[in-house]
Amino acid sequence: MIARRRLFPLSPFARHALFAAVISLALAACGPARDDGVVDVAIVGSDEGMRTPGLRLPFAAQHLRAATAQGLVRLDATGLVVPGIAERWIVTDDGASYIFRIREFDLPGGGRLTAQAVRDSLRRTVARLEGTSLGLDLERVRDIRAMTGRVVEIRLDGPMPELLQLLAQPELGLAVGDAPLGPMRIVDPDEGGDSEPLEGIYLAAMPPELRGLPSQPDWDEGVEPVRLVATDAAAAVEGFSRGAYDVVLGGSIVDFPLAEVGPLSRGTIRLDGVAGLFGLDIRTRTGFLATAENREALIMAIDRPGLIEAFGVGGWTPSERIVPLALPSQTAAEIIDAGTPSWSTLGLDQRRAEAASRVAAYAGSGEGGQVTLRIGMPRGPGADLLFSAIESQFAAIGVASVRVAMDDAPDLAFRERIARYGGAQWFLNQFDCTVSRAVCSEDVDFLLELARDAPSAAEQASYLAEAEAALVALSVYIPFGPPIRWSMVRGGVTGFADNPWGLHPLFPLSGAPI
Template identity: 50%
Template sequence: MRLSNPIALLCAALALVLAGCSGGGDDLVRVVFIGEPGELEESGLRLSPAGQHLRAATAEGLVALDASGGVVPAVAERWVVTDDGLSYIFRLRNSAWDDGEQIEAEEVRDELRTVLRRLQGTSLGRDLAKISEVRAMTGRVVEIRLTSPLPDLLQILAQPELGLRRGGAGMGPMAASRTEDGWLLEPRPPETRGLPEDPDWDERIRQVFVRVLPAREAVAAFDAGQADLVLNGTLANLPLADVGALSRGTVRLDAALGLFGLRVRSDEGLLADAARREALAMAIDRPQLLQPFNIGGWVPTTRIVAPGLPDDIGTIDERWSDLSLEERRALAARRIAGWLGEGEGRIARVTLALPPGPGSDLLFARLADDFAAIGVALDRVDDPEQADLVLVDRVARYGAARWFLNQFACPLRGGLCSPEADARVEEALSAQNAIVRAALYAEAEAELAASNVYIPIGAPIRWSLVRGGVQGFQENRWSIHPLLPLAMRPI
């Protein structure tokens, strides 16, 4: 990936230096992702949030996500879906690779097939398991065939990992150049991407500089005027957003869809029995758990699959709704006491791995109090591989039960799992009827819930710091904030 010419690169570098000295200007938008600096890479298939955004900016797929999280045309200018939902036919726009050669359907087909093979063994690969064939029909038409309808296929194809590349280089809406501590991105003129020419393009756009910093440094950079936008904030570091930054910008919360809870990794001792694992889940006071964070609108849940999704047929309810918190804890305490009384030397103690940060400290303190209420001591460890429980904090890629269930598939080996739940999900691969598929997913969720291999808490928290002059930022449930809209100058 490179800027269009050496002169542009020199000017961009000079602008970057001047912006760093002066606190920024109209010609540069400075974006910081919270994380570790090594995460700002867009190679491979397991991308960090920063890597996902960089990949999406430099290598478009057939479709992409816009600032609101909606699916929009990308390499494909339009598409049709057959009445049975088993075939998606994409018409490619008249665009070229970075070296000027035309993008042909055969190349797109081959790249998609390669990506699908490489994704096998990942949760995203499981999401795409219904694809049975990718065909090049003519020079600019590609067909994707499915084993059964997948209403969320376009949303999945819009994921950054499905960006099309040739020889490791993609043709995205932005050209990128590596700097010492980040990436400098320049929007490509629309006519280079097979789109109508915009005579005012140079006046409408500006460059974007992207880097990754630990949470405290990211917030400090924003507070000092050295960053216009901070992305990928989580509950672990949310308290830092209140330290000075509010005087210079705004904390924005995505109403994210996904998983936030505890995955059980150990099947020994106290956690060997599903009923005792359930005891831990029953002990948590979910409505009060995040009270110290003062997050308006956050809704706790005891369900694994987010309630109210389009394929939710209403057969799975919130758990223990007929019991008060005190009644739940009394039942849970009896189970723990019964296990302790069955053998000498037993200790009701479990370990939990959380990411570092003041938010994690608050969360741990609350969970420790909840578990103590049923006679279980909670210890914190740094290494997830050595923990009995690990925090799952993950934003969904699309809004269907299948995504949630795929996160706990046994082949992924992220912790305890349910082969019975996997079997129901596998059955749904070939089910043609939407109601039948939804019923199979409900059965799979019920199997997972009964096994108590995951303790749901609620939806994940994602926050950003956004300066007033930044255009193109919108909250959305996928916590994806494309870089190209951020490059637009304020009107």
């Protein structure tokens, strides 16, 4: 039997950020992993997805990119922003300029890393991200300049406290010709060995001097290469069971039951207390879903704790909001409660009675009839449990549900995405008409544009609150709470830590010195 402890932090966002850190089940290993001097990591995804070029990166590709192409800054194992190519930086008093001093070192392929090369790489990336939600997050970047041979300045249209977190995203990794910027490089698994190499991509930590750091004698003592394999969740858990993998990354609620029935006595389940979106998008405005009042009825009908009850996850905090009320990037003066629904004080029975009356009114109208909704869900045992709960809860208000594939013209569609930074802008940008497949509003988009152009943090917060209120009134999304992300880590593995962004850097797993 697995004991679970509930976490009681100080704030709602802290519960989102840390909800399952204490669920980590550090159990003794019944069988050792393969002792081959390699840290074997399985990540949920496909091999093709892991090798994706460009900037629209699946989860597995994000981890590979972060390992082999660091940016000005990067995330450490706990999710904190730490120096990458930049050795230090300053922020001007008005918050509208960030000045970075890059490390001084020779590139592996010859030549030196210059501020001009860094500037050019960042400019290309920002331009290519246009039309993506990450591109929207970066719209306040006005200019990127090379001030001297080793100094880069990023000028903004106004304060942007989330800039460092954005620069640490894998997509913002620097590309300077074919030179690897590390902190790891892809290596040939045949080097120095006679045995047949296993599948996957082999990564080795680069020497400190090739990362712009002072040379360290015997730096590689105890350092191990990392083998990264992308596979489905069932194969990852099975491989962990028989000792083929030391770490499994990228599990979600879609496949969480696989971890629960897996070999818990051989390792540890770790849950990241991430923030983000977990719920159902409303994809159409036809039939019953034509009015915001009817769409709101679906939002009111959900028993959020009941959705997760079958998963047995303690500490998860349900939410009726799109944007968490308190975010790390906000000061107390900037917190504006614009997103709490007016019905949130009602009990579940009262909410469902009101929702059922709206369904009945539509069904009794001339164009009504039985309300049946097509719900797009991914495949997986967790998705099966979740759909069963949703179907039952919608039935309680007179709505029938039909499960369809995500790409089969659903009326409602599953959405689960981890926030890249703890700001209201991220949550609201996900519903911008340029990037969202949910019902959207040009009026909300206009308010978000005003927020991005606002000269002060207070003015920006005001526009964001207006946008949030307008989005809530539109009823385009059925929130459940923060996403659920799990990993499996064998006892004895070092360099892994729970973090609020769900991105686990591979470099620390190698044991190499920072």
